Amino acid sequence: MAKQTSFILKSFVMAATIITFGILLFLIGYILIKGVPYLTPSLFNMSYTSENVSMFPSIINTVLMTLLSLMIAIPFGLFTAIYLVEYAKRGNKLVEIIRLTSETLAGIPSIVYGLFGMLFFVTYLGWGYSILAGSATLSVMILPLIIRTTEEALKSVPDSYREASFGLGAGQLRTVFHIVLPSAVPGILAGVILAIGRIVGETAALIYTAGTVAKLPKDLLSSARTLSVHMYTLSSEGFHTNEAFATAVVLLIIVLLINTVSMVIARKVTKI
Amino acid sequence: MKNIFLTAALVTIFAIMLICVFLFANGIPAMKEIGLPEFLLGTDWSPGDVPASFGIYPMILGSISVTLGAVLFGVPIGLLTAVFMAYYCPNGLYKVLKPAVELLAGIPSVVYGFFGLMILVPFVRNLFGGNGNSILTASILLGIMILPTVIGVSESAIRAVPDQYYEGSLALGATHERTVFFTILPAASSGIFTAVVLGIGRAIGETMAVIMVAGNQARMPAGILKGIRTMTANIVLEMGYAADLHRGALIATGVILLLFILFINITFYLLKRRATI
Known part of the structure; x- marks a missing residue:
């Protein structure tokens, strides 16, 4: 039995x-x-036309969107984590609140970010459907991820490093920037790479903030679709199924690359 | 310099306040104009009619039904896979499977949606009839999408159970399986429940994948083989051309969705706090 x-x-x-x-x-x-089989060179033409739905402009847009979002989110995320780990006193009520809000932010679905971005960046600040509005929205979205991974990376730096630095006469700020941060770089990088993965895969938060124009952007205020949005438009239009498959291949390859790189870096962290 | 760090830290709080203020300020007036009972419990969503009616009850039920379906598919499979990862998996295989779970989590939702559209929709159509765009299809797809969350969180919950439990049970003569299922899993139950709650949060907020397979008819659920529209789908599908009260009603849909998520988050937070005490 x-x-x-x-x-x-x-x-x-x-x-x-x-x-x-x-x-x-x-x-x-x-x-x-x-x-x-449909990954033809013409899919990587400089310009998108309704006959040749080139994904090249979308790839460039994705790269721009990623860089800009990271440029906004990393400083805030890094500084927040530094405050939480290095400066805040234990049992500080504020720390508790910041952790709670950061966890709440992490749970908000991307469409709600999209709505917020549309109401605040696009309409209220008057940026229109643009790369700037899109990446501002995304940077709020990835902020909790960056805070959490940086926090963990900072916490994993042994206290003896800090004590040794203080013992040699360095101040708090010097210790943070010259001793703690450099040893935490791999952990922080792994978090940033995960954030890149989220940006590349995001669709719902971008449709009503960055729009769906499939051209190379003229400036930060022009509307632009990323690769994921491009793929969604292709598959919902239904005329270019094969090209949608090809786009899916490119997305999958990017995700595979991102996961491998973050794994390699994470492995380095555990080795130390 | 400390103040700069503090200011950055306050940005998180500021961001969440800004999100709430902008959604509520744009959504609540519409709710008032429509009438809260009419908005929440009205069964008719016809923004184009004269007079238009904005009842999101069908969409609330839609979101709940696909989420329940996703839990039904995703939780048993995810939990059993987590058991495998923690108690059955040889070390060499684990080095392959762990990144595979992470890959499952990293695949963009459009790709899942497209896969659902190309594979699951015809599959359900041929096997069960109907046109394939249905609650069932969306549930299966969402079930797949919550797998990495369920596997990851339950695996760490299972691993957190002290080894003595396992050894004690074996020493009493229980088999490996009996020990895992009747000693370890009950001990990990609060962590597993957290995994389910997180999975629910992921499923209810999912947008693009659901749009591509759920059919999106704005009507009361009529059976698991019939199409349905979720709250998230409602926003994406109509926001492009909505104006005035229609637009307000869509933002109000977002407010209701946000309230659902906040409720789930509070549950999650309370669970976690109880687990640490």
């Missing part, structure tokens, strides 16, 4: 595991098989 129950439970575990990873393999395989 006990043997039978054990066998049944074990087969459930095995079946679920096979389903989980089977789905992942199937998804990746299916997208690659359907998409790779």
Whole structure:
């Protein structure tokens, strides 16, 4: 009897595991098989036309959007984490509140960020559908991620480093910037790379903040679609299914690259 | 310099206040104009009619039904996979499977949506009938999408159970399986529950993937093989051309969604606090 129950439970575990990873393999395989043959050079033309739905402008837009979002979010995230770990006293009520708000921010769905971005950056500040409005929205969205990973990276720096630095006569600020931050760089970088992954995959927060114009941007106030938005538009229009598959391949490759790099960096962190 | 760090830290609080203020200031007037009971419990959403009616009850039910469906599919499979990762997986395999779970989490929702559109929709259509864009399809797809959350959080909950529990149970003559399912899992239950709550949060907020497979008809749920529209889908689909009260009603939909999420977050926070005490 006990043997039978054990066998049944074990087969459930095995079946679920096979389903989980089977789905992942199937998804990746299916997208690659359907998409790779359509990765033609013309899909990487400089300009998008309704006949040749080139994804090149969207790729450039994605890179711009990512850089700009990181430029806004990293300083705020880094400084917040430095405050929380290095400056705030233990049991500080403010720290508790900041952690709570940061966790709440992390749980807000991207469409709500999109609505907020539309109401605040696009309409209230008058930036219109633009790269600037899109990346401002995204930077609020990735802020909690950057705060959390930086916090963890800072916490993992041993206190003996700080004590040694103080002992040599360095001040608090010098210790933070010259001793703690450099040793925490790999951890922070792993967080930043995860944030890049979220930006690249984001759609719902961008449709009504950055818009869907498939051209290279003239300036920061021009509307631009990222690769994910491009893919959504292609698949909802329904005329360019093959090109949508090809775009999915590019997105998958980017995600794979991002995950590998962050894993390699994270492994380095644990080695130290 | 300390003050600069402090100011940066306050930005988070400022951001969440700004989000609430802008959504509420734009959504609440519309709710008032429509009438709160009419808005929340009205079963008819026809913004184009004269007079227009803005009842989001169908969308609330839509969001709840696909979320429940996602939990039904995603939690058992995710939990069992987490058990495998913690108690069955050989070390070498673990080095492959752990990044695979992370990859599952990193795949953009449009790609999931597209996969659902191309594979799951025809699959459901051929197997169960209907046109394939249905609550069932959306539930399966969302179930897949919450897998990494459920697996990750429950795995760490399972690993957090002290080794003595396992050894004690084995010493009493229980088999490996019995020990894992009747000693370890109950001990990890609060962490597992957290995983479910996080999964719910992810499912209810998901937008693009749901739009691509759920059919998006703004009507009361009519069966699991019929289409449905979620609150998130309602916002994305109509915001592009909405004006005046219609636009206000969509923002108000966002407010209701935000309230749902805040409620889920508070539950999560309370659970976590109880776990640490």
